[in-house]
Structures are given as C-alpha cells and as structure tokens.
Amino acid sequence: MPETRLLHISDTHLGKRQYGSDVRRDDFADSFERAIKLAVDRNVDAVIHTGDLFDDPVPSLPTVMRCADALEPLEERNIPFYGIVGNHERKNNDQWLDLLRRTNAVTRLDRASTVVGDVALYGIDAVRPSVWDTADFDLEAPPEDIQCSILCMHELLEPPAEGIVADHPVEDVLERVNIDLDGLALGDLHQPKSTHVDGTDVWYASSTERCAKDQEETGLVQLLEIEDGDLTRRQLELETRPWAVFHIAFGENDSASHVQDVFDRRDLNNAVAKIELTGERGAVTANEVIRMARDAGAAVVSVDDNRGRVDIDVDSIEAMSLQGLDGAIEERLADEDFSAVALDVDGRVREGEGLNDSVSGAANDLEPALRDAQQAAFDEVETPDEDIDVPVTMEGDE
Incomplete structure (x- = not known):
C-alpha cells in the first residue's frame, strides 16, 4: 500500500490573548494558518x-x-482534519469540535477506528484527574488489513513528560487499552x-506558538510517514x-539611561519582550x-x-525545567472547571497586563465581568434545565 x-499539530490555543495582547491573539491564529498551509503544501492524507x-x-x-476559515483549504483539497478535545477547551456537554464537524470541517476522533x-x-479527549482511574480506555479493534494504529490523547504522561509536570505514567495507558498501539500521539x-x-x-508534537517565556522552541509540528507498518516522524x-x-539588574542609582543601554544591545524589533527587573528599586x-521597550x-x-x-531557591522545582510555574498553574486551572471569567481574571492578575496599577483601580476594572458572571450563576440556578455559557471578553492594553 502507498x-x-x-x-x-497540537496546542494551537486559538483566542489566547497572551500578556493581554490582541497582537498575540493574532499570532496564535497566524501560526495555526501556517500549519494548515504546510499540510496543503505537503499534500498530506490527513491532519491530526x-x-x-x-x-x-x-x-x-x-x-x-x-478557525473555520483557516480549515477551508483542507476542505477544498479533501484533506480531513481529525481532532480531540483538550483540557483548556473542554466543556461539560457538546464541544466546539462538534460544531465544526457540522460544517464538514473536522471529525472528532473517538474509541472507534478512523481509517x-x-x-x-x-x-480519547482530555480526562479529568478525578475520573482517571475509572476512565474507559477500551478501543475498537482495527480492521484486519490495518498496518499501524495510533491513539491521540491530551495528557501529561511520564515519559516523555518528567517529574512534577507529569500526571500519569504512560504505561498505565498502554496497559489499559485493549489493542497493540504503534503510536501514541x-x-x-x-x-x-x-x-x-x-x-x-510516544511523542508530543509541541505547540504551534510559543506559550511561555521558558519555552525556547519555536512553533513546531510533526510530519508522520507510515509505510508497510513502519512509522517515522519529522519535526517541522x-x-x-x-x-x-x-x-535588567538595577543598582541603587541606575536611571532610565541604564535601561536604554540594555535595550541598545538587544534586537527588540517586532518581538515579544519578556523582561524581569531585579536588584534595587x-x-x-x-x-x-x-514604554521604552x-x-x-x-x-x-x-x-x-x-x-x-x-531571592528564593527554586532549583528543586522540577516544573521550572518544562513548562514553568505559569504553565503548570494554567494546566491545573484548566482541569478544575472554573468559569471563563475566573480564568480570565486569574490570567490578568498573574500577568499584570492591562490592569490599573492601584488595587482599587484593578478592582473597578474587573468588577463588571464579575457581576455579569454572578448574575449568570443566579440565572442558571433559577432555570436548572438550561445550559448557559456566558462568553466574556475583557480587553486590556497590548
């Protein structure tokens, strides 16, 4: 067989306003579009x-x-797009992948084989930690003429993940599925x-955009080539x-000229500048x-x-070597079913972008969205048969 x-591709995080920036939101969408173009240019049989x-x-x-517009080139060339639900986008009932499926743009993978x-x-969609031990990992047996079986999951498994970042051993998955797997994507x-x-x-594709300051790799995807049952991967x-x-380390008498000297030695043109200030106030x-940046x-x-x-010694915190503390916090928050408002407030508070410098000013900035969420919660209690999702957009300075 040919x-x-x-x-x-994975972890495209469309809609992410990293550091409260609309520029970064567009960057995540641009990278997703480049990945789709790469799939078209390479004339692949499918995207996962x-x-x-x-x-x-x-x-x-x-x-x-x-997102739907970005998928159109795949539809035009009959290249299917197969996906699963991650922990960031997971909802209790219908998922956004189900909506896109109705437009013929994507197919949601499940425990039945898709050939x-x-x-x-x-x-298998992202599994909540509270139900991991009882989750069903049984897969439908593949057709007899199949040469290679690949399971797609969204989990932090060790290996390849390491230490405190990992949630479960990969052997747990391999033992609980009822078929032999050639690949775990x-x-x-x-x-x-x-x-x-x-x-x-077993491999991680990485993300298509840089999601944290300590993620040194640029946007990456994986090209899989399977022939006569042999699976090879190439990183693109x-x-x-x-x-x-x-x-920037400050001495007691350092002024703005000290900052300018540092900037003059660095190329900040069109870049994301993530700067830590240390030393004396x-x-x-x-x-x-x-402003100077x-x-x-x-x-x-x-x-x-x-x-x-x-200074605090954080050498013993293994999470720092992988996704960083911010990344680890975000992953844990995504598993807890917090509302979009709560997650947005948490992100803005930790990142500090787009908030008033004073406590009272920041509270005033956040109050309208919190009141809307509170009212929505009361409305949901009064009408328990309705499933209400309240989208909240909180704009901040870029």
Whole structure:
C-alpha cells in the first residue's frame, strides 16, 4: 500500500490573548494558518490535532469563525482534519469540535477506528484527574488489513513528560487499552519530547506558538510517514514572532539611561519582550520600562518587577525545567472547571497586563465581568434545565 502521510499539530490555543495582547491573539491564529498551509503544501492524507484547538471553553465568535476559515483549504483539497478535545477547551456537554464537524470541517476522533490509508486513528479527549482511574480506555479493534494504529490523547504522561509536570505514567495507558498501539500521539506538553515504551512510539508534537517565556522552541509540528507498518516522524518548524527574554539588574542609582543601554544591545524589533527587573528599586518604574521597550520596536511587552524582593531557591522545582510555574498553574486551572471569567481574571492578575496599577483601580476594572458572571450563576440556578455559557471578553492594553 502507498505511504500514508499525516501532519500532527497540537496546542494551537486559538483566542489566547497572551500578556493581554490582541497582537498575540493574532499570532496564535497566524501560526495555526501556517500549519494548515504546510499540510496543503505537503499534500498530506490527513491532519491530526491532539487537543487545545481553542484556549478556553468559551472562545469568541470571531475566533471560531477564523478557525473555520483557516480549515477551508483542507476542505477544498479533501484533506480531513481529525481532532480531540483538550483540557483548556473542554466543556461539560457538546464541544466546539462538534460544531465544526457540522460544517464538514473536522471529525472528532473517538474509541472507534478512523481509517486513513493503512492507519487506524483513535482519540480519547482530555480526562479529568478525578475520573482517571475509572476512565474507559477500551478501543475498537482495527480492521484486519490495518498496518499501524495510533491513539491521540491530551495528557501529561511520564515519559516523555518528567517529574512534577507529569500526571500519569504512560504505561498505565498502554496497559489499559485493549489493542497493540504503534503510536501514541500526545498534546498538552508544549515541547517536542518523545520516547519508546514497550514497542510503542510516544511523542508530543509541541505547540504551534510559543506559550511561555521558558519555552525556547519555536512553533513546531510533526510530519508522520507510515509505510508497510513502519512509522517515522519529522519535526517541522513554523515561522513565528521572535522573542526577547532577559532581565535588567538595577543598582541603587541606575536611571532610565541604564535601561536604554540594555535595550541598545538587544534586537527588540517586532518581538515579544519578556523582561524581569531585579536588584534595587529606584526612580525607573515598570511602566517606563514598558514604554521604552515599545519605543525600541517591541510589538508586545510584559515586565515582571521583582526589584527589592528576597531571592528564593527554586532549583528543586522540577516544573521550572518544562513548562514553568505559569504553565503548570494554567494546566491545573484548566482541569478544575472554573468559569471563563475566573480564568480570565486569574490570567490578568498573574500577568499584570492591562490592569490599573492601584488595587482599587484593578478592582473597578474587573468588577463588571464579575457581576455579569454572578448574575449568570443566579440565572442558571433559577432555570436548572438550561445550559448557559456566558462568553466574556475583557480587553486590556497590548
């Protein structure tokens, strides 16, 4: 049988306003579109997406529409798009993938085999930690002429994930599925890690956009080539916005000229500038650093002002070596079924972008959305037969 070629993409996080920036929201959509174009250019037989197509359970209508538009080139060339639901986008009932399926744009993978060439594809949506031990991992037996079976999941499994970041051992999955797997295609970890366990190739595709300051890899996808049952993978890189991640150490008498000297030695043109301020507090404010970074050409600026704080030894925190503390916090929050408002407020508070500098000012900024969410909660209690999802958009400065 001829070679079967699949493009594996994951963790596109459409709609993510990283650092409160509309520029970054567009970047995530642009990277997704580049991945789709790559699938078309490589003339693959299908695209598989292993979760977190969207960044949250209630994406905005423009985000969903742009996603549908991006998928049109696949439809025009009869290239199927197969996906599963990730923890960020997971809802209690119908999923956004189900809506896109009604437009013939995508197919949601499940425990029944979906055949592409001589490959059987399966999918299990992100499993809530509270039901992991009782979750059903049984898969339908593949057709007799199938040469390769691949299961798509959205989990943090060790290996390839490591230490505190991992939620479950990969052996647990391989023991609980009732068929032999040639490949376990994973999403959730935003790094391209892989391993072999008991004859099964296990790998993460990575994310299509840089999701955290300590994710040094640029946007990545995986090209899978299967021939006569042999599975090979090639990592392909997408063009993404450059990042400049650095710190500025302040002495007691350092002024704005010290900041400018640092900027003059770095290329911030059109970049995401993630800057940490350390050392002594002085006359230069964090807002002044943001303004100067923008003047130096940065498209997006986020500043962590840690001046005057006591250093803490975090060498023992293994999560720092993978997704970072922010990434680990986001993954845990996504598993807890918080509302879109709660997640948005948490992200804005931790990132600090787009909020008033004073406590009372920040509270005033957040109050309208919180009141709307409170009213929606009361309305839901009064009409328990209705499933109400309240999309909330909270704009901040870029």
